[in-house]
Amino acid sequence: MRKNWWKILAAVFVSSSVVAGLMGPVPVLPILNETIRNVYFHVPMWFSMITLYLISVIYSIKYLSTGKMQYDTMAVEAVNTGILFCFLGLLTGMQWANITWGEPWPNDPKLNGSAIATLMYLAYLVLRNALEEEQKRARISAVYNIFAFPIMIVLLYILPKLTDSLHPGSGGNSTFSDIDMDNYMRPVFYTAVIGWILTGVWICTLRYRLRLLENKANQID
Amino acid sequence: MKKINLSLLLTLIGSLSAFAQSDSVAKVTTQVYQVEMATGLRSSGKIWVVVSVILTLVIGIYLFLFNIDRRVKKLEKNK
Amino acid sequence: MSLLKEVQILVAKDLALEWRSKQAINSIVLYVVSTVFVCYQAFETVDMLVWNALFWIILLFASINAISRSFTQESQYRQLYYYSITSPKAIILSKIIYNIILMTFLSIVTYIIYSIIFKNPVGDPYLYFLAVLLGSISFATVFTMVSGISSKTGNNSTIMAILAFPVIIPLLILLLKLSANALKGLDRASSDKEIVTLLAINVITVTVSLLLFPYLWRD
Incomplete structure (x- = not known):
């Protein structure tokens, strides 16, 4: 059980963020009303997604410098899990936007940016499918992964700051810390973020281990 | 005479706009208190x-x- | 032989190859002319927003067509020969520079043809021209690396489009905004941020390409 402490931590953090997120005090704001609590559930999806993509890039770099196949497996599984979190973030965001902004897909740079980032990683998976030979597939997809990552960072973090956005913290909108004046939300929010990131990493390692087992089983055949 | 008239008019407009402002402030504050929070x-x-x-x-x-x-x-x- | 010298020779080689056949230039110019003409037949007159969007769409597809061939036009054997005599950094750098030259030429041609056939409503022509130049440089830097990646897979053109579009969209958003500013003739100081961001992205793309290409080239 000693190695499992962070998995328990993930479960405890997410559960406690559910309780505190639904029951804790939040600032009273028009339009948002109670939906401000979505900050605890929708935003951590994006943090987990970025963490997983970062892990994937790190493992791609590791693969290119060492040539060990398991690093490539880790990079793919991180992307797979990241895409899961990306879709969850998009779906929850669309539900929330439908209530507060009046339509599920307002023309917002962050929304468009995350959709394009999804396309980037789907393209990564298509590229992998197009290549037959294992070593070559690992190498070329690692190159594309590293090549696309800085542009994705520009897309998600720099472009929304340049343009008007409905999201907080960009284009003259008030930032998160302005809304949360009493710092009620901050501890709960960070608990939720850490909990979900750990959960994402956990799912990713599970998939990675399963993939390694599959590979071993295939080798014996 | 004209000057006095003008100043009277100005103060009237000023007080009116101040009144309107306080009215709108009151409206905003009541709105904040009436935000539906389940x-x-x-x-x-x-x-x-x-x-x-x-x-x-x-x-x-x-x-x-x-x-x-x-x-x-x-x-x-x-x- | 120093890197710069190698790059110089390789660019001169590419230009000479192109000059001898003129196949790429001619086909792309023909492509641009026919697309512009089809658009003209379809739209007759356009407002400013559509004018801008159409221009970039035409340029985008022309550049994808032009650059996707940059690693496949020469045979495998000749590439093997280059591999044995030069460094991969020199090859990617020379390809990027050659594509920048090609794209600059192409985009100027496109711009001239486009503004002759459609009426040119640009408010600040110099800024718009700068946007076109920046656009062609950005297309060249991004697509060169992507075409390098896609040339390693069998079916080139589809993979090229799939890989290139998500990467180019952020740049295209910036370019559209910059050129819209130029169209409206806004104050130039208001487009500073876009220009700086575009240049920064280009610098990042070129450095990442230089770092990654040696791994791609190894075969």
Whole structure:
């Protein structure tokens, strides 16, 4: 059980963020009303997604410098899990936007940016499918992964700051810390973020281990 | 005479606009107090039903994950 | 032989190859002319927003067509020969520079043809021209690396489009905004941020390409 402490931590953090997120005090704001609590559930999806993509890039770099196949497996599984979190973030965001902004897909740079980032990683998976030979597939997809990552960072973090956005913290909108004046939300929010990131990493390692087992089983055949 | 008239008019407009401003401020403040925050659901305690439902879901999913984790570990040991 | 010298020779080689056949230039110019003409037949007159959007769409597809061939036009054997005599950094750098030259030429041609056939409503022509130049440089830097990646897979053109579009969209958003500013003739200081961001992205792309290409080239 000693190695499992962070998995328990993930479960405890997410559960406690559910309780505190639904029951804790939040600032009273028009339009948002109670939906401000979505900050605890929708935003951590994006943090987990970025963490997983970062892990994937790190493992791609590791693969290119060492040539060990398991690093490539880790990079793919991180992307797979990241895409899961990306879709969850998009779906929850669309539900929330439908209530507060009046339509599920307002023309917002962050929304468009995350959709394009999804396309980037789907393209990564298509590229992998197009290549037959294992070593070559690992190498070329690692190159594309590293090549696309800085542009994705520009897309998600720099472009929304340049343009008007409905999201907080960009284009003259008030930032998160302005809304949360009493710092009620901050501890709960960070608990939720850490909990979900750990959960994402956990799912990713599970998939990675399963993939390694599959590979071993295939080798014996 | 004309000057006095003008100044009178100006003060009138000034006070009117000030009045209008205070009126709008009052409107905004009442709006803030009337923001709907599901107080009924909270005071009746039924919010805990929602909390417990979501908590059950989350804990169930985590137990499931732990279960998968254990089975993977067993497979890894068999190799 | 120093890197710069190698790059110089390789660019001169590419230009000479192109000059001898003129196949790429001619086909792309023909492509641009026919697309512009089809658009003209379809739209007759356009307002400013559509004018801008159409221009970039035409340029985008022309550049994808032009650059996707940059690693496949020469045979495998000749590439093997280059591999044995030069460094991969020199090859990617020379390809990027050659594509920048090609794209600059192409985009100027496109711009001239486009503004002759459609009426040119640009408010600040110099800024718009700068946007076109920046656009062609950005297309060249991004697509060169992507075409390098896609040339390693069998079916080139589809993979090229799939890989290139998500990567180019952020740049295209910036370019559209910059050129819209130029169209409206806004104050130039208001487009500073876009220009700086575009240049920064280009610098990042070129450095990442230089770092990654040696791994791609190894075969």
